Amino acid sequence: MVEKTFCMLKPDAVANGHIGEIINRFERVGLAVERLEMSIVSPEQAAANYAEHQGKPFYDGLISYITSGPVVKMIITGTDAVRICRKLMGATDPLEATPGTIRGDFGLTMDANVIHGSDSLQSAAREIAIFFQE
Ligand code: IDP
Numbered sequence: 106m107v108e109k110t111f112c113m114l115k116p117d118a119v120a121n122g123h124i125g126e127i128i129n130r131f132e133r134v135g136l137a138v139e140r141l142e143m144s145i146v147s148p149e150q151a152a153a154n155y156a157e158h159q160g161k162p163f164y165d166g167l168i169s170y171i172t173s174g175p176v177v178k179m180i181i182t183g184t185d186a187v188r189i190c191r192k193l194m195g196a197t198d199p200l201e202a203t204p205g206t207i208r209g210d211f212g213l214t215m216d217a218n219v220i221h222g223s224d225s226l227q228s229a230a231r232e233i234a235i236f237f238q239e
């Protein structure tokens with residue numbers, strides 16, 4: 106099924122100059138970038154995006170990290186876009202992420218793990234609304 110998903114290159118990916126290389130990975134499998142914007146995530150957007158993690162030990166650090174510098178927000182479209190994006194991203198912890206995945210190739214720690222991607226169609230719709238007011 107043709108789907109839309111939300112992906113965000115996190116502040117470390119932007120600061121380290123990996124925007125182009127990461128976007129290329131989505132394009133080369135045949136997914137399309139439908140919308141793209143660089144911005145700073147507001148505290149309200151961060152809290153809404155990570156609502157499921159509120160109260161966890163890493164939550165405060167996660168919110169300060171995701172709001173710490175520019176990110177690149179994207180709507181990615183294509184067949185099975187949600188699951189294909191998650192596959193290209195790799196495991197949450199770069200220590201577990203396979204080489205060849207985005208987190209495996211560009212990340213070292215769970216605190217700065219390069220990229221966010223919606224984990225379901227429902228999350229994608231919710232996150233697109235948070236970040237693109239669609
Ligand atoms: P996901 O990004 O692969 O969907 P989630 O479990 O939804 O992973 O966690 C959201 C984000 O919170 C992760 O990408 C990571 O940046 C951060 N995070 C998750 N678990 C930990 C942890 O145990 N320590 C530090 N940061 C964490």
Ligand code: MG
Nearest residue numbers: 221222223224
């Ligand atoms: Mg998640």
